[in-house]
Amino acid sequence: MTQNSKSSTLRKTISVIYRFIRPYKGWVITALTASVIAAICDLTGVYLIKQMIDNALASETQQLAMIVVLVAVMVVAGFVANYFLTYATGRFGTKAVGDMRNALAVRLSELPVSDVENERSGDLVSRVTNDVSAIQSFISQHSTNLIYAPIIVVSALIYLGSLNWKLTLVSFAATPIMMYIANLISKPIQEQSSNYYGALAEANSVAQEGIAGNAITKAFNLQKPMYAKVEGFYYKAMHHGFKIAKQESLMRPSVVMMYELPVVLCTIYGGYLAVSGLLAAGALVAFLQMLRMLVIQTVQIPDLVSNARSVAGAVGRITDMLEAPTERTNGRAFTPVENALVVIDDVTFGYEKDKNIIAGVSFTLTKGKTIALVGSSGSGKSTILNLLLSFYEPQKGAILVHGHDLKDWNLKALRDQFAVVSQDTFLFPGTIEDNIRLGNIEADFNQIVEASKIAGAYSFIQELPEGFQTQVGERGTVLSGGQKQRISIARAALKKAPILLLDEATSALDNESEAQVQQALEVFSKDHATMVIAHRLSTIKMADEILMLDQGHIAERGTHQELMELDGLYHQYHMENEEDMQHV
């Protein structure tokens, strides 16, 4: 069973790697050919040494000169083979891995929002960095060894056997035993070293916390107990380190034996054979040289195995992503209607089973009207937004856009109907102009300026030394939260979609600029249907209808005036929030 699953993951690993290196068949074949030639050269070298010694001892200078010519040919061939081996392997490895990264990026862009947001972003990043790098280094460092090593081992054994099979047997007699012993002793090391690194990581995190909590440590005079705690953890890690050192030193003799015993046995028995005239001196030297080559190859095997194993893990994680289900691409586009752009009818939804975030929510969004969603955090406001954009599908009820159920829509066409300004105003690295243009790639500069004016962003952009060409994002100019928000509003304005969704879009603006943006948005929303999520009274007040959400239900609905007179949840909520907002 386990054997089966092991071999199936191996097959999968190979088939995935094969899929990516197939376009570079030429280089793969070059690398394989080069590795065969390199192996042959290495073997020939030993053979030529033997011939040289035998001829030199026989004083056959003529023959010797012939061999020197052969040596020269071999050196040139070996040089070319080694050059191309490194070059070709590196080349197809790099190219294949580049394709892999592109494939991952394409797949990422096709995944559903729910999958990407449920995954920890660190995990997603490590796919394209650590996992892909592990595969690259395996391909360029170890893959040709899979060809080279077996050729060397098999032909060396055949050659040595043909020279003297008894000596071959004797030389390697003890090797399996030593390998077994070394393996046996090394077994606990794996666990010990994971203990060691675990303890070290723990100690580091305790130390980190000690540093982060320095103010408390000082305020409570806790330096001594804190130090004692950290010391305890580091000592614990150190003692795990000692255990590894002990185990490794126990293992050491058998490792030395693994390297040296074949040579020692060959020295003893081969020397005896040579002195008795049963083995030529050249053959003895060939034996000694080739034994070294063999030992080096055998010693590398465990390394190769563990490397292959970790690469199989990396390949597995990458395949998981490449094979993850994408968002649906079926459905069609429908023409916009004049009224009732969005109808939400008795919708129920929860991210987890049996845990409804919203239940039985119904409302209609009409052209020229604004609906505000109000409620404490966790009441389901943002969830409604997620459902509208079909990032998630409702479990019950229906959502109609332009009179057609979301299920019949093509997702891209559907999302074209919305302009969204969300809570987190994400800017991509690039210029401000680039970032606004994301709303409509084909827009010309005038349209971008127009949109930035609507968003109240034009004046501050003008004041930046490089204006619209200012670099923003991770490595660019640091913009304030309010400035970022205005850029994302401009982006949404540029999109000119019939439905406008604002999720706390003006929360980071100061009162004055908020009033400006608000005014612009009011004009803008005349021929749009608008849904806003907001805390601020000024934003909510202008809505034609306010929906007060409480634990996923619409608890109250009406205009600001109506709801204040109702003296219910909205009234109470309102008072609490206004007090919070006041920075004293």
Added chain:
Amino acid sequence: MFKKWNFPEFFRMMSLMQRQLWNYLITLCLIAGIYSAHMILLAFINERLLNGAISGDQELLTSAIVLTCVVLVLACITSPIAMYLFDLAVHRALTHLKLRLFKKIQDLPVSYLEKRHSGDLISAITNDVNSVEQAYRYHLYLLVEAIFYGTGSTIAMFVLDWRLSMLMVVLGMASAYFTTKYAGPLREIGDKVQTAMSDMTVHWVDMVGGFRLLKVFKISGFVLERFGQKNEAIVAHNIERIRLDSQLKGINYLLSIFSLIGVFVVGSFMVASGEIDFGTVMGIVTLQNGVAFLFLNFGNFFTNLQGSLAGSKRIYDILNAESEPDHYNTSGSSKGDEAISLRGLDFSYDGREKVLQGLSFDIRPGQVAALVGPSGSGKSTVIKLLLGFYEPTGGNLSINGRPLSAYTLEELRDQIAYVPQEAFLFEGTIEENIAHGRPDATHDDVVRAVKLANAHEFISDMSQGYATRVGERGIRLSGGQRQRIAIARAILRDAPILLLDEATSALDTASEQLVLEALQTLMKGRTTVAIAHRLKTIEHADVIFVLEKGKIVEKGTHHELLKQEGVYSRLHNIQFAESLT
């Protein structure tokens, strides 16, 4: 080669080992010595073996065999012991270094810690110590081994035959020359690959971070194209690196094959003309590894060491930073029995902008004083000065009638129980965290404090009660729970002065009520200085100081201040009006 390298920095790095230095150096030399002796003896064994085989000399052969066995047995016994002792020395040295750093960081003044990200400091203990470990464990190890093995081999080689040895030395130097020649360009292109990689990673992270934008706006194609360009750059740089790499591999192949087969070729002709015996050739071939090893590692050592030296410099920067002083020099301001008394107190973080300007006030024992004012008015700075986190730049300060200079910082902090704005808890159990208030407290003491802090109920409801682990920085608890544990910690501390820094600002209404009740208990019989945003929470204070731009603009009780119709009453009216809209 030597220009880039500075010896003082290197010796400084070595001295970080402190007491372990000699253990380390001795075991290091032992390991290298054993290995080199083993390898060099192998050459003489091979010489005898081959000469014995050629001439059929039984005696030579026997001596070779005996020597082989002796060397093997010695290597198997001595090298594990030396390696074990070496490992112990390195582990000890590094552990002590980490602890020294941690202790030093603990003792650094708050000003130093607030200027640097805590991630930078922990990185000294992890990354920088690791880079020093690289030097101890590998770079220096390889250097010493290269010196022992290399010089030993070279000498042994010249003893065997000087003519062939000259050839080997020339080949070794050529190999070192090419390796160093390629090292620069290879490192350069390696850096380029790294930069391209991180560029690509940034774009990937942005795709994940801006994933909703990707879906809502029609920009997948655009973003993917940009990602593709970055990816293309990695591939291009990598191929350039591979080109250089394969050239170097080819050259190294040539040199190594020359020093193996080349020696046999030259040797064979010399043997044929009777100038040398084959045993000697074989001996030299065996030794050539050592010579190559010397040249290669000697060249690499200096480049490899750079990273470790940079790490050790950062470590020294921390170890040499000035610690928090034992006490401050601020003189006293009162001869009376005020619990806290400030006279003309000035303070500035950067020496230019004054955060506090001539601040004066008195708080009598048992009084509750509140600090009110807009953010940036200096409220939190007052708390930090009282905790001794910073030294006042001017003016006088007395605590319990004694000048600040009369207290060591430890004594000063013993007078104070502090509830910070965000309750910082340490990974560990709830009980451990509360006991931080007074490390010698019994379990009953802890329970009593917890009950007063309104926390007993929720702690008892947890399946593991007081033994519940709070998680890193207390993340497994809610904000209100953390705050009540911080209050219990302060209650247990039982200090005469209580400092509250907006202790309830992060809480929802329900838990705020519980925390406020707990605070009432805590304030009883203690001198309290409280900062609050919500004026409601400090209406009952004995005295309220209103701060603006580092000065006190109004003071009095709630009612007095309302009557004055100044800043306080304005603030109050705004909050009150908002609550009625």
